[in-house]
Amino acid sequence: xxxxxxxxxxxLTGATLANLLAENGHQVLVIDKRSHLxxxxxxxxxxxxxxxxxxxxxxxxxxxxxxxxxxxxxxxRPYEHQVLTKINDQTITLPVNIxxxxxxxxxxxxxxxxxxxxxxKQAIQLDKVESLxxxxxxxxxxxxxxxxxxxxxxxxxxxxxxxxxxxxxxxLPIRYNFDNRYFTDQYQALPVGGYSALVKKMLEHKNIxxxxxxxxxKLSKSKLKSFDQIIYTGPIDQYFAYQFGRLEYRxxxxxxxxxxxxxxxxxxxxNFPDLTVPYTRIIEFKYFDPTSAKETKHTIIARxxxxxxxxxxxxxxxxxxxxxxxxxLAEARELEKTGVYFAGRLGTYRYLNMDQAIADAIRxxxxxx
Ligand SMILES: Cc1cc2nc3c(=O)[nH]c(=O)nc-3n(C[C@H](O)[C@H](O)[C@H](O)COP(=O)(O)OP(=O)(O)OC[C@H]3O[C@@H](n4cnc5c(N)ncnc54)[C@H](O)[C@@H]3O)c2cc1C
Numbered sequence: 084x085x086x087x088x089x090x091x092x093x094x095l096t097g098a099t100l101a102n103l104l105a106e107n108g109h110q111v112l113v114i115d116k117r118s119h120l121x122x123x124x125x126x127x128x129x130x131x132x133x134x135x136x137x138x139x140x141x142x143x144x145x146x147x148x149x150x151x152x153x154x155x156x157x158x159x160r161p162y163e164h165q166v167l168t169k170i171n172d173q174t175i176t177l178p179v180n181i182x183x184x185x186x187x188x189x190x191x192x193x194x195x196x197x198x199x200x201x202x203x204k205q206a207i208q209l210d211k212v213e214s215l216x217x218x219x220x221x222x223x224x225x226x227x228x229x230x231x232x233x234x235x236x237x238x239x240x241x242x243x244x245x246x247x248x249x250x251x252x253x254x255l256p257i258r259y260n261f262d263n264r265y266f267t268d269q270y271q272a273l274p275v276g277g278y279s280a281l282v283k284k285m286l287e288h289k290n291i292x293x294x295x296x297x298x299x300x301k302l303s304k305s306k307l308k309s310f311d312q313i314i315y316t317g318p319i320d321q322y323f324a325y326q327f328g329r330l331e332y333r334x335x336x337x338x339x340x341x342x343x344x345x346x347x348x349x350x351x352x353x354n355f356p357d358l359t360v361p362y363t364r365i366i367e368f369k370y371f372d373p374t375s376a377k378e379t380k381h382t383i384i385a386r387x388x389x390x391x392x393x394x395x396x397x398x399x400x401x402x403x404x405x406x407x408x409x410x411x412l413a414e415a416r417e418l419e420k421t422g423v424y425f426a427g428r429l430g431t432y433r434y435l436n437m438d439q440a441i442a443d444a445i446r447x448x449x450x451x452x
Contacts, residue, residue: 092316094122096427099444105290124278144438159272168354180258195259235356316427334393
């Protein structure tokens with residue numbers, strides 16, 4: 084049976100659900116309070132260069148189903164991301180691998196065995212690993228922790244890494260080889276023409292209507308009643324009027340600059356773990372867009388300054404938020420019985436990579452039918 088479905092949020096989660104439900108014959112209205120599509124993946128051409136408004140987005144996945152699903156909406160250009168980190172006057176490679184250790188300590192380690200031996204001498208033994216700091220100290224020891232991780236994590240999250248839970252450790256792998264790539268997934272690529280164009284294509288369907296600059300919380304009750312199902316991808320605590328308290332988010336300020344030279348730095352992303360530098364990293368967009376790189380004599384960079392207020396970006400992984408989230412999720416489960424579903428990064432308060440957001444959305448669309 085064809086239903087009328089309201090989807091709140093035109094990010095990748097909302098776009099995937101809209102696309103699949105429209106394909107299944109449902110009538111879908113997608114609203115977003117912003118003036119543009121694509122949620123946090125939004126990008127646009129600025130001064131001839133494709134620039135991401137909410138931070139660089141690198142697509143990577145091992146999920147073949149997601150990868151194949153996306154092929155219909157864009158061509159993809161292979162892109163393997165690399166990150167450098169600046170420590171005093173030295174620029175070294177991340178994630179930590181044999182190159183990183185050799186650069187940092189002036190060594191010539193060659194094998195995984197030598198790397199393990201070196202790190203085992205650095206590592207600190209702890210009875211319990213209860214935080215991100217514990218994870219790092221027990222794996223790489225105090226010196227590497229202080230030089231590479233402490234300042235960056237402190238700035239990024241605004242709290243001591245000793246208060247952050249260990250779930251973040253999966254984002255900080257330690258490699259026993261020379262692999263400088265930031266991700267090791269099977270599929271790593273960028274959509275040719277950008278993510279905004281990709282999402283636009285996902286939403287081009289006779290059963291989909293899109294309304295931008297439309298806030299869910301300003302819709303009338305009678306309007307809401309006209310839908311059989313609602314899929315909400317905004318912040319879950321806001322939906323419930325913060326009745327159990329506000330979930331913490333980390334936000335970012337992006338300071339964009341146009342620079343009158345061909346390149347500003349020697350890599351797309353350089354991290355700055357030094358606590359005396361107020362930003363965490365500098366992104367140079369040209370590296371993601373070889374067409375503009377060839378043709379422009381100027382470049383655009385963004386400095387990223389973490390902050391606690393502003394657009395909600397990263398859920399803060401610590402105990403108080405986990406406890407609060409459990410209460411909101413229990414309410415959300417009850418509401419599902421009435422046809423209201425919570426999805427996506429904000430709707431489930433999880434840091435989701437794009438591929439995970441799409442995979443979850445595909446599963447939910449299959450469940451709704
Ligand atoms: C700085 C940063 C960098 C990232 N880099 C990567 C990366 O390199 N690789 C990767 O795989 N992932 C990356 N991600 C994650 C990626 O952004 C998410 O996976 C993706 O945005 C999830 O899509 P979503 O639709 O769930 O959420 P969003 O993109 O946040 O979309 C939610 C939408 O809902 C709208 N909305 C909220 N409330 C309302 C309301 N009341 N009414 C109407 N609309 C509303 C919002 O305006 C927004 O457009 C990054 C995230 C951040 C923050």
